[in-house]
Amino acid sequence: xPVMNIQDFSFTYPNVSHPSLKxxxxxxxxxxITALIGPSGCGKSTLLRSMNRIHDLYPGNRYxxxxxxxxxxxxxxxxILDIKKENEFIELRQRVGMIFQKPTPFxxxxxxxVAYGLKIAGIKNKSELAGRVEQALKDGALWKEVNDRLDxxxxxxxxxxxxxxxxxxxxxxxxxxxxxxxxTSALDPISTGAIEELLVELKKDVSIAIVTHNMQQAxxxxxxxxxxxxxxxxxxxxxxxxxxxxxxxxxxxxxTGRFG
Amino acid sequence: MRLLINKIVLGLSTLSxxxxxxxxxxxxxxxxxxxxxxxxxxxxxxxLIDGGLRNLIVGQFILAGxxxxxxxxxxxxAGIYLQEYGRSRYAGLIRNLSDIMMSAPSxxxxxxxxxxxxxxxxxxxxxxxxxxLSIMMLPIVINTTxxxxxxxxxxxxxxxxxxxASKYRxxxxxxxxxxxxGIMTGILLxxxxxxxxxAPLLFTSETSNYFSLDLSESFPSLxxxxxxxxxxxxxxxxxxxxxxxxxxxxxxxxxxxxxxxxTRNKKR
Numbered sequence: 418x419p420v421m422n423i424q425d426f427s428f429t430y431p432n433v434s435h436p437s438l439k440x441x442x443x444x445x446x447x448x449x450i451t452a453l454i455g456p457s458g459c460g461k462s463t464l465l466r467s468m469n470r471i472h473d474l475y476p477g478n479r480y481x482x483x484x485x486x487x488x489x490x491x492x493x494x495x496x497i498l499d500i501k502k503e504n505e506f507i508e509l510r511q512r513v514g515m516i517f518q519k520p521t522p523f524x525x526x527x528x529x530x531v532a533y534g535l536k537i538a539g540i541k542n543k544s545e546l547a548g549r550v551e552q553a554l555k556d557g558a559l560w561k562e563v564n565d566r567l568d569x570x571x572x573x574x575x576x577x578x579x580x581x582x583x584x585x586x587x588x589x590x591x592x593x594x595x596x597x598x599x600x601t602s603a604l605d606p607i608s609t610g611a612i613e614e615l616l617v618e619l620k621k622d623v624s625i626a627i628v629t630h631n632m633q634q635a636x637x638x639x640x641x642x643x644x645x646x647x648x649x650x651x652x653x654x655x656x657x658x659x660x661x662x663x664x665x666x667x668x669x670x671x672x673t674g675r676f677g
Numbered sequence: 678m679r680l681l682i683n684k685i686v687l688g689l690s691t692l693s694x695x696x697x698x699x700x701x702x703x704x705x706x707x708x709x710x711x712x713x714x715x716x717x718x719x720x721x722x723x724x725l726i727d728g729g730l731r732n733l734i735v736g737q738f739i740l741a742g743x744x745x746x747x748x749x750x751x752x753x754x755a756g757i758y759l760q761e762y763g764r765s766r767y768a769g770l771i772r773n774l775s776d777i778m779m780s781a782p783s784x785x786x787x788x789x790x791x792x793x794x795x796x797x798x799x800x801x802x803x804x805x806x807x808x809x810l811s812i813m814m815l816p817i818v819i820n821t822t823x824x825x826x827x828x829x830x831x832x833x834x835x836x837x838x839x840x841x842a843s844k845y846r847x848x849x850x851x852x853x854x855x856x857x858x859g860i861m862t863g864i865l866l867x868x869x870x871x872x873x874x875x876a877p878l879l880f881t882s883e884t885s886n887y888f889s890l891d892l893s894e895s896f897p898s899l900x901x902x903x904x905x906x907x908x909x910x911x912x913x914x915x916x917x918x919x920x921x922x923x924x925x926x927x928x929x930x931x932x933x934x935x936x937x938x939x940t941r942n943k944k945r
Contacts, residue, residue: 471835474844476764503843511841521836524854533850534840583836590840 420594420624421445421468422485422494428460428467431477436648437463440482443643443653445594447487450616450625452639452656454632456671459645461628465596468626469513470497470506486512489593511538514587514595519603520579522571527554527563530571530582534590549589556622557585558615577608584615588623595619597627601634613638632672636660644668705926712923715916720924725886725902728913730921732888736897737925739890740803740882741872744810748871749864752815756822761848772823779816783876786812791880803889803896806882810871817870821863825856858939865936873929875900899925 421444428438438460445451445468453461463472472478485494486509497509511534523530531550540546550567554560559581563574571582580600587595597616601609616625616638629635635642636656643653644667652659652668663669670676723729759772790809795801829852837847853860878884884901885894899921906918 469839471839474835474838507841507843510839515835515839517832517836519830519832521830521832523833523837523851524857533837533842537840537842537846586840 418447418487419444420447420487421626422483423464423468424483424485426464426467426480426482426484428463428472428481429479430463431475436479436481438467439648441650443650444641445624445626446641447624448620448622449640450620450627450638451641451643452635453626453628453643453645454630454635454671455645455651456676457630458647460648461643461645462598464645465598465626465628468497468594468596469510469515470500471510471515473506487593507537511590512593514590514592516580516583516587516595516597516600518599520576520583522574522579522582524572525570526568527571527574527582528567531586531589534586538590553585553589554582556588556619557581558611558618559585575608577604577611580604580608580612581615584612584619588619592623594624594626597625599628599630602630609634632660644671646671708919708923708926711916711919712926715920716923717920720917720920724888725897728917730899730902730917730924732885732897733899733902733921734924736803736885736889737872737899739892740806740810740878740896740898741868743803743807743892744814744871745864745868747807748811748814748818748867751811752818753822753860755815756819756826757848757853759819759823760826761844761852775816775819778812779820783813783874784879787877787879787881790877795881801881801883801895803882803892803894806878806896806898807892809877809881810874813874813877814867814871817867818864821867822856822860825859825863826852828859829855858942862936862939865932865939869929869932869936872932873900873925875904879904 423441423443423445426438426441427436429436441464443451453465455461466472467480468484480498482498483496484498486497487493488495497513500506500509523533525533528550531553532546535546535549540549551560551564554563559578562578563582571579574582580603584595584600601612604612613634616627619625627635627639639656641654642656642659644651644659644663644665646667652663652665654664658664659668660672663672720730721734722731724732755771755775759768759775762768763771787809790805790812794805794808798805833855834847834852837851838844842850878898878901882896882898882901884898884905885896887897889897903918903921903925906914906921909915909918
């Protein structure tokens with residue numbers, strides 16, 4: 418079942434004449450990992466950043482088509498491109514979380530980092546906060562490493578720990594979808610392995626879209642893969658089909674390393 | 678041949694560095710010898726009328742303190758506007774104006790405040806002096822805030838937004854915290870700058886021989902008094918000017934070094 422349905426979606430950056438994404442059609446399925454792969458500049462990050470409309474921080478973008486997001490309570494699809502009001506944006510971002518390439522710990526304690534989104538969401542009760550933070554850190558596979566220093570600055574953690582903290586922070590607000598924008602490209606292989614395991618663990622509770630430069634990563638962890646090239650979606654299918662039996666020549670060329 | 682040129686350039690740059698440092702050392706040594714010679718702890722206990730400097734030091738701090746109380750909040754808010762909200766050409770204009778104001782001669786700012794505050798209010802006052810100093814400080818604070826906020830990575834702002842925080846919350850809770858040390862250092866350096874200024878105070882607060890907390894009258898100022906004392910014919914007045922210069926230099930140096938200490942700690 419799709420939680421996000423992208424139809425005839427085009428995206429144009431401000432002050433640019435031609436669109437960076439052209440007629441994209443794909444789905445993010447519930448409790449699955451969907452990978453976006455393709456060479457640099459193919460638009461995979463642009464597509465990911467449309468899914469929580471973080472683009473709107475910088476005015477002047479043009480969207481066409483629809484990106485429907487499943488509303489859990491009504492089971493209806495709602496087009497997130499219709500959103501205009503500030504409080505609707507806030508709700509959208511609480512439902513669709515995001516992790517960035519470079520870890521982005523806030524300059525505050527580990528506890529406050531994880532509690533930040535919860536406080537924004539209006540949770541004030543101290544014991545509830547503490548419980549949610551603990552659960553989020555456990556979900557982020559970080560609890561054992563930091564439970565004795567929750568009040569210490571998050572800036573003192575290693576890169577891999579910082580990234581897992583960011584994941585815990587995103588998980589804490591219980592989003593329906595989490596978008597990962599090359600979450601391991603700034604990390605060493607061991608931290609990368611830990612994050613990959615964590616993603617597979619997380620998909621029980623949340624649907625995941627991940628942009629990655631690393632094809633092995635896509636084949637290891639994702640259930641569906643979209644291959645993009647120069648703003649077009651070339652092929653979107655189950656990961657094993659894409660990697661073992663690609664239908665398009667371009668996909669095959671990219672996956673076998675003939676370009677990109 | 679290339680080696681020779683290399684040696685000549687290295688020699689010349691070493692020489693000019695030494696000349697620069699030499700003059701700096703000369704100034705400091707003269708100041709220490711002359712200043713320490715006439716320095717006495719009783720200077721801190723008596724007012725200028727009794728041959729001391731107490732009222733001047735207190736007065737200078739009050740002037741700079743009020744200037745900071747006006748200049749820091751205004752400058753910070755303006756800097757936040759420029760970096761976080763201002764995308765229009767209008768914001769670019771303000772940024773340029775603020776940069777130009779930073780290099781405005783301080784005597785011109787003094788003359789400006791004389792025209793808009795001292796003349797209408799009928800005389801020199803502590804308020805006028807503090808306003809002149811705050812105008813000196815404003816562009817520095819704007820520039821520092823603007824620059825330090827620009828160093829905060831874009832991703833940190835996006836991460837805040839992606840958690841559902843509104844823009845102003847991200848700025849208040851995250852961006853300013855991330856830039857806190859840099860902004861504080863800049864503010865401290867700005868404070869060190871204005872506490873040693875003479876020209877903006879010359880026709881605005883003037884100075885006073887007596888201890889005063891009344892900002893509506895001429896107000897005691899260390900820097901203006903140094904200027905006055907150095908012009909006196911008596912040896913004792915000039916000695917007092919040296920002692921005052923020494924104290925002022927130590928104060929400014931301390932504030933400056935504290936600022937630099939913060940920056941160094943941040944880098945580590």
